[in-house]
Amino acid sequence: MTTPIYMDYSATTPVDKRVADKMMQYLTMDGDFGNPASNSHYYGWQADEAVKKARQQVADLIGADAKEIVWTSGATESNNLAIKGIAHFYHKKGKHIITLKTEHKAVLDTCRQLEREGYEVTYLDPMSNGLLDINVLKAAMRDDTILVSIMHVNNEIGVIQDIEAIGNLCREHKIFFHVDAAQSAGKVAINLAELPVDLMSFSAHKIYGPKGMGALYVQRKPRVRLEAQMHGGGHERGMRSGTLATHQIVGMGEAFAIANEQMDEENIRIRALRDRLLAGFDGMEEVVINGDMDARIPGNLNISFNYVEGESLMMAINDVAVSSGSACTSASLEPSYVLRALGLTDELAHSSIRFTIGRYTTEQDVDKAIALVREKVEKLRDLSPLWDMFKEGIDLSKVEWTAH
Amino acid sequence: MAYGEKVMDHYENPRNVGVLDKDAKNVGTGMVGAPACGDVMRLQIQVDDDGIIEEAKFKTYGCGSAIASSSLLTEWVKGKTLDEAAAIKNSDIAEELALPPVKVHCSVLAEDAIKAAISDIKNKA
Numbered sequence: 001m002t003t004p005i006y007m008d009y010s011a012t013t014p015v016d017k018r019v020a021d022k023m024m025q026y027l028t029m030d031g032d033f034g035n036p037a038s039n040s041h042y043y044g045w046q047a048d049e050a051v052k053k054a055r056q057q058v059a060d061l062i063g064a065d066a067k068e069i070v071w072t073s074g075a076t077e078s079n080n081l082a083i084k085g086i087a088h089f090y091h092k093k094g095k096h097i098i099t100l101k102t103e104h105k106a107v108l109d110t111c112r113q114l115e116r117e118g119y120e121v122t123y124l125d126p127m128s129n130g131l132l133d134i135n136v137l138k139a140a141m142r143d144d145t146i147l148v149s150i151m152h153v154n155n156e157i158g159v160i161q162d163i164e165a166i167g168n169l170c171r172e173h174k175i176f177f178h179v180d181a182a183q184s185a186g187k188v189a190i191n192l193a194e195l196p197v198d199l200m201s202f203s204a205h206k207i208y209g210p211k212g213m214g215a216l217y218v219q220r221k222p223r224v225r226l227e228a229q230m231h232g233g234g235h236e237r238g239m240r241s242g243t244l245a246t247h248q249i250v251g252m253g254e255a256f257a258i259a260n261e262q263m264d265e266e267n268i269r270i271r272a273l274r275d276r277l278l279a280g281f282d283g284m285e286e287v288v289i290n291g292d293m294d295a296r297i298p299g300n301l302n303i304s305f306n307y308v309e310g311e312s313l314m315m316a317i318n319d320v321a322v323s324s325g326s327a328c329t330s331a332s333l334e335p336s337y338v339l340r341a342l343g344l345t346d347e348l349a350h351s352s353i354r355f356t357i358g359r360y361t362t363e364q365d366v367d368k369a370i371a372l373v374r375e376k377v378e379k380l381r382d383l384s385p386l387w388d389m390f391k392e393g394i395d396l397s398k399v400e401w402t403a404h
Numbered sequence: 405m406a407y408g409e410k411v412m413d414h415y416e417n418p419r420n421v422g423v424l425d426k427d428a429k430n431v432g433t434g435m436v437g438a439p440a441c442g443d444v445m446r447l448q449i450q451v452d453d454d455g456i457i458e459e460a461k462f463k464t465y466g467c468g469s470a471i472a473s474s475s476l477l478t479e480w481v482k483g484k485t486l487d488e489a490a491a492i493k494n495s496d497i498a499e500e501l502a503l504p505p506v507k508v509h510c511s512v513l514a515e516d517a518i519k520a521a522i523s524d525i526k527n528k529a
Contacts, residue, residue, distance in 0.1 A: 307465060308465070309442055309443065309465055309466050309467055309470075311442075311467040311468065312415070312466065312467050312468050312470075312471060315407070315415060315467075315468045326442060326467070335442065345439075345440075346439065346440035346441075346442075347439035347440060347442075350439070350442040382421070383418060383421055383463055383464060383465075383471065384463060384464070384465040385435065385444055385445070385446040385463040385464065385465055386439060386444055386465045387465075388423070388463060396439060401437070401438030401439065401440070401444070402436050402437065402438065402516075
């Protein structure tokens with residue numbers, strides 16, 4: 001069996017071979033397997049050295065100080081720690097939080113939990129291109145607002161928010177600013193030495209590192225305090241207890257170091273592939289790109305093929321692994337809340353496909369995907385009663401459907 | 405979601421795709437579902453002088469299970485009387501295609517479609 005072409009790099013990435021090779025040196029008896037907290041013997045010192053180096057590698061990619069990096073199990077934990085940590089520590093200052101409707105569930109569900117605890121959360125609507133209107137944010141700010149949490153790059157549509165402008169506004173109003181950067185690190189330049197950001201979440205597995213590993217940047221000057229969510233041995237300056245997973249940390253460090261070296265040229269290559277993919281759909285009818293095309297990471301193309309249901313299209317092009325905003329791909333049977341928040345009709349949301357291109361995508365992969373999509377969209381439209389109706393000039397929004 | 409063999413077979417080689425003349429007296433059309441829900445089925449049946457379904461066609465916008473459910477249904481109704489066709493249960497379709505619980509609504513939609521087509525043809529008589 002030949003495996004499908006992988007075009008779902010925003011879901012996860014394969015671990016880079018160079019990263020995996022490094023990680024394997026920190027597991028076995030002949031490697032540096034020690035507990036980095038064992039500060040009385042050789043094994044601990046070796047592991048601690050490795051963790052230190054990785055901390056610096058992560059800090060280097062994002063223009064931070066190594067002391068500002070807190071290891072976590074992934075971006076979900078980082079988001080939880082940042083948002084709950086700020087809310088719980090500073091609750092006397094206020095109990096209002098602002099976020100965006102298109103955030104990742106790790107932010108939205110954390111906010112929902114805080115609502116149950118008595119906090120108030122404002123969920124802002126993005127503009128139809130997925131970007132946040134800074135004036136909308138400004139209007140939502142209150143005297144009791146303690147935190148704004150806005151993602152850097154959206155996981156579904158790949159749009160890049162202007163975190164500098166958002167951060168400046170937060171600074172003016174003395175509100176903490178958290179950014180979920182799981183989808184941006186290694187793709188968009190980040191310099192936290194200059195960016196007005198207090199907390200930033202990172203993931204290793206979105207940038208060719210291992211799953212189960214992440215970090216939270218916690219600014220030191222001025223100092224940002226957090227209430228720990230995980231209690232125990234007081235690791236990570238008390239912010240996140242738990243024995244450090246040396247091999248995972250080394251993997252994340254190596255992945256960030258590689259990204260630091262390769263990002264610029266990799267972005268050029270990936271952008272060319274993405275543009276080739278998009279150009280391949282030229283001339284097809286009723287194709288809509290979701291999200292802003294300019295303020296977008298190079299590897300993302302989220303596109304709706306109207307009158308074709310996304311899951312059936314994914315099935316038809318099963319030689320290419322992608323994802324869809326279709327309801328049928330979710331347990332809830334609701335179409336993508338991100339696309340709905342942009343104001344897309346349900347049917348366009350149901351018809352969306354997300355292609356995400358990465359380090360190992362080739363031109364041949366892209367060409368194969370184009371040919372498959374063109375063939376299968378045509379086949380499925382021949383099967384689609386909606387396509388018939390569209391061709392007959394019937395306005396689908398005026399039809400009385402029997403919703404079920 | 406991984407599908408069973410029968411769903412894949414109907415999905416890849418759908419039977420009886422097409423359109424019948426919806427204005428013909430011996431053709432019944434059932435259109436069910438909604439684009440907003442992610443599936444719309446149009447099922448058409450044509451009966452001969454003895455009241456036997458001689459032709460069935462469908463078009464479906466929806467996931468693989470919805471397409472397979474309607475494709476299977478067109479195969480089943482051919483050669484049946486309207487009453488026999490009306491007796492087809494969604495659970496029969498779900499069982500034949502081994503639909504997972506989250507996809508059972510696709511078979512419900514197929515049952516609704518044949519019922520709607522039958523009632524359309526009866527209204528014309």
